[in-house]
Amino acid sequence: xxxxxxxxxxxxxxxxxxxxxxxxxxxxxxxxxxxxxxxxxxxxxxxxxxxxxxxxxxxxxxxxxxxxxxxxxxxxxxxxxxxxxxxxxxxxxxxxxxxxxxxxxxxxxxxxxxxxxxxxxxxxxxxxxxxxxxxxxxxxxxxxxxxxxxxxxxxxxxxxxxxxxxxxxxxxxxxxxxxxxxxxxxxxxxxxxxxxxxxxxxxxxxxxxxxxxxxxxxxxxxxxxxxxxxxxxxxxxxxxxxxxxxxxxxxxxxxxxxxxxxxxxxxxxxxxxxxxxxxxxxxxxxxxxxxxxxxxxxxxxxxxxxxxxxxxxxxxxxxxxxxxxxxxxxxxxxxxxxxxxxxxxxxxxxxxxxxxxxxxxxxxxxxxxxxxxxxxxxxxxxxxxxxxxxxxxxx
Amino acid sequence: xxxxxxxxxxxxxxxxxxxxxxxxxxxxxxxxxxxxxxxxxxxxxxxxxxxxxxxxxxxxxxxxxxxxxxxxxxxxxxxxxxxxxxxxxxxxxxxxxxxxxxxxxxxxxxxxxxxxxxxxxxxxxxxxxxxxxxxxxxxxxxxxxxxxxxxxxxxxxxxxxxxxxxxxxxxxxxxxxxxxxxxxxxxxxxxxxxxxxxxxxxxxxxxxxxxxxxxxxxxxxxxxxxxxxxxxxxxxxxxxxxxxxxxxxxxxxxxxxxxxxxxxxxxxxxxxxxxxxxxxxxxxxxxxxxxxxxxxxxxxxxxxxxxxxxxxxxxxxxxxxxxxxxxxxxxxxxxxxxxxxxxxxxxxxxxxxxxxxxxxxxxxxxxxxxxxxxxxxxxxxxxxxxxxxxxxxxx
Numbered sequence: 001x002x003x004x005x006x007x008x009x010x011x012x013x014x015x016x017x018x019x020x021x022x023x024x025x026x027x028x029x030x031x032x033x034x035x036x037x038x039x040x041x042x043x044x045x046x047x048x049x050x051x052x053x054x055x056x057x058x059x060x061x062x063x064x065x066x067x068x069x070x071x072x073x074x075x076x077x078x079x080x081x082x083x084x085x086x087x088x089x090x091x092x093x094x095x096x097x098x099x100x101x102x103x104x105x106x107x108x109x110x111x112x113x114x115x116x117x118x119x120x121x122x123x124x125x126x127x128x129x130x131x132x133x134x135x136x137x138x139x140x141x142x143x144x145x146x147x148x149x150x151x152x153x154x155x156x157x158x159x160x161x162x163x164x165x166x167x168x169x170x171x172x173x174x175x176x177x178x179x180x181x182x183x184x185x186x187x188x189x190x191x192x193x194x195x196x197x198x199x200x201x202x203x204x205x206x207x208x209x210x211x212x213x214x215x216x217x218x219x220x221x222x223x224x225x226x227x228x229x230x231x232x233x234x235x236x237x238x239x240x241x242x243x244x245x246x247x248x249x250x251x252x253x254x255x256x257x258x259x260x261x262x263x264x265x266x267x268x269x270x271x272x273x274x275x276x277x278x279x280x281x282x283x284x285x286x287x288x289x290x291x292x293x294x295x296x297x298x299x300x301x302x303x304x305x306x307x308x309x310x311x312x313x314x315x316x317x318x319x320x321x322x323x324x325x326x327x328x329x330x331x332x333x334x335x336x337x338x339x340x341x342x343x344x345x346x347x348x349x350x351x352x353x354x355x356x357x358x359x360x361x362x363x364x365x366x367x368x369x370x371x372x373x374x375x376x377x378x379x380x381x382x383x384x385x386x387x388x389x390x391x392x393x394x395x
Numbered sequence: 396x397x398x399x400x401x402x403x404x405x406x407x408x409x410x411x412x413x414x415x416x417x418x419x420x421x422x423x424x425x426x427x428x429x430x431x432x433x434x435x436x437x438x439x440x441x442x443x444x445x446x447x448x449x450x451x452x453x454x455x456x457x458x459x460x461x462x463x464x465x466x467x468x469x470x471x472x473x474x475x476x477x478x479x480x481x482x483x484x485x486x487x488x489x490x491x492x493x494x495x496x497x498x499x500x501x502x503x504x505x506x507x508x509x510x511x512x513x514x515x516x517x518x519x520x521x522x523x524x525x526x527x528x529x530x531x532x533x534x535x536x537x538x539x540x541x542x543x544x545x546x547x548x549x550x551x552x553x554x555x556x557x558x559x560x561x562x563x564x565x566x567x568x569x570x571x572x573x574x575x576x577x578x579x580x581x582x583x584x585x586x587x588x589x590x591x592x593x594x595x596x597x598x599x600x601x602x603x604x605x606x607x608x609x610x611x612x613x614x615x616x617x618x619x620x621x622x623x624x625x626x627x628x629x630x631x632x633x634x635x636x637x638x639x640x641x642x643x644x645x646x647x648x649x650x651x652x653x654x655x656x657x658x659x660x661x662x663x664x665x666x667x668x669x670x671x672x673x674x675x676x677x678x679x680x681x682x683x684x685x686x687x688x689x690x691x692x693x694x695x696x697x698x699x700x701x702x703x704x705x706x707x708x709x710x711x712x713x714x715x716x717x718x719x720x721x722x723x724x725x726x727x728x729x730x731x732x733x734x735x736x737x738x739x740x741x742x743x744x745x746x747x748x749x750x751x752x753x754x755x756x757x758x759x760x761x762x763x764x765x766x767x768x769x770x771x772x773x774x775x776x777x778x779x780x781x782x783x784x785x786x787x788x789x790x
């Protein structure tokens with residue numbers, strides 16, 4: 001059996017999204033900046049996609065900018081808020097220790113440019129609080145950036161509460177909603193979000209398309225300079241097929257969100273129950289306040305990479321952290337932020353489900369995983385030390 | 396009859412490119428950074444695409460970075476060379492007055508960051524010389540950026556000669572090859588190019604994919620920060636379907652380049668001959684040293700926009716300048732750089748052909764255009780003044 005359980009890394013393009021893309025390759029292929037009919041037909045598709053994202057996020061079309069992905073949207077959001085802050089002499093930014101590297105590395109770049117960054121600690125359940133944000137606010141704070149749902153452990157942050165704290169303090173609030181968009185309801189007005197990033201390939205849209213929502217009145221700075229596309233704020237011919245696919249996928253994901261949640265949550269919970277029944281195994285992040293498809297556990301005494309290879313051998317695609325950092329041998333910065341010791345963080349497994357996964361697949365995962373964990377532990381000298389008491393169990 | 400004659404703005408995706416993309420949406424859809432088999436299958440496709448671009452450009456795969464398009468590649472090339480120059484105390488950049496705005500606007504941003512920019516004048520035939528570059532070199536010059544072929548008038552620059560001047564002077568040489576790639580032979584070794592940008596949708600590949608070639612040893616700076624994709628130099632999940640389509644399109648374009656040139660050149664020349672036979676009409680740019688599909692003329696006494704609308708009404712998609720600036724009412728900076736007066740530059744028309752255009756379409760263009768020009772001139776008070784001698788003819 002083949003089980004793709006790495007939907008947080010990327011998803012298959014849906015039929016709906018592909019059907020929206022196909023006419024844009026060879027029929028409506030004009031450049032939306034062109035005055036002629038082929039160009040204007042492409043411009044109409046682009047406008048319809050923009051309208052759709054705006055409507056689904058409760059924003060207006062002019063607040064929607066298309067980018068090449070979530071990372072670019074994150075970069076542009078942070079740089080825009082930082083530039084605006086710098087103009088007012090405010091150069092302090094608050095974020096968290098478990099953000100995606102698109103946030104953390106951009107913040108590092110901003111630090112080199114004279115900004116000060118406070119990264120909030122992550123409580124053990126993987127949910128930061130609005131109180132933490134409030135306590136970190138300074139008179140020179142220009143931006144708070146807290147992810148909507150964490151990409152590894154799937155925990156959902158109190159975005160509305162943080163939005164309220166920021167709005168009250170007159171500080172811009174950005175949320176990296178790459179993992180949440182299409183999976184959780186997002187209303188930028190109700191949640192008082194000023195800037196939001198999302199990525200199409202996390203909800204069955206194509207790779208290479210992101211959206212940056214920026215509240216009216218927040219001037220964007222260019223990450224890419226050039227032509228006057230996207231009101232001069234994002235140069236480069238718009239990826240019309242990709243954008244149309246992204247919009248169709250988002251529409252479908254939003255439309256069927258409750259249905260998908262109702263389907264996935266019991267599967268997720270069954271998986272969590274089954275895996276945490278394995279001795280010396282711990283769930284990472286709050287059991288309830290998490291994405292409907294996210295399971296993330298640490299198995300003591302084994303290496304995540306070996307686990308992934310054996311799972312792959314059984315047809316299971318999973319991950320130990322985020323795909324974006326999988327080249328690295330370091331343990332996940334998210335799990336370390338959560339307080340897991342290095343040796344525990346190394347034994348992590350993320351299974352991220354989508355509505356394409358079946359109950360039979362969950363049963364299969366629950367059949368193969370205990371067996372693989374047991375096999376790896378039996379081969380592990382560390383496990384031997386743990387079991388014989390020469391080394392204390394951490395889980 | 397419908398004639399798409401705006402292939403410099405964008406092209407239809409070829410059958411070959413689409414066939415290369417399709418399996419990547421729902422079959423090989425993994426994240427190439429993932430360790431598991433679905434991810435590794437995507438990684439293999441990505442590697443094959445990288446190898447192909449490297450081979451076709453006479454580069455090595457590690458010198459190829461995939462971006463979201465030509466604009467991003469241009470931005471990253473200039474910023475990387477500038478950062479390298481700054482580290483050596485060299486902050487002077489040479490470019491030309493008729494570059495694409497992805498170059499010009501990035502240079503403006505660099506000027507604000509303390510760089511000095513010399514923009515070379517454009518000789519009347521639209522071809523800058525290596526001598527101009529040599530004369531502009533200073534001891535603190537860190538970069539020369541000259542486009543391979545101009546996006547409006549299609550003139551081909553002496554890239555090999557400029558490359559030799561730069562290499563001799565120890566100055567990095569970047570070329571924006573967005574209009575040239577897939578249409579003209581490019582050998583980065585033979586031409587002594589250090590950095591090169593190209594865009595897939597200009598040669599029947601998909602929108603949203605660009606390539607940055609950077610010679611080994613030139614460290615790239617990030618335009619987009621985040622994950623470790625593209626050796627840490629371009630964050631964001633790779634657009635695998637788009638990249639595969641881009642590679643297939645480039646392979647085909649390179650393979651059939653001589654054939655396409657032989658087909659297009661006579662069509663182009665017939666069009667030029669027919670259009671310049673209209674009184675008070677001038678070809679912009681050298682008649683021979685131009686892209687095989689590019690025709691760009693100025694008709695005195697008419698407005699380019701009216702011309703485009705009437706052409707569109709007859710089924711002809713053409714442009715007056717580049718699509719990237721078509722929102723603007725200013726005359727083309729390229730034609731102004733070429734020395735055309737404002738009133739002449741306003742009456743410009745670019746027809747850009749590709750191998751999909753037929754001889755019948757050329758005949759159709761030559762049938763409708765003189766008629767439309769005549770109609771517009773008869774309606775124009777300016778033309779009346781020109782014809783009655785109250786205003787001198789400029790062409």
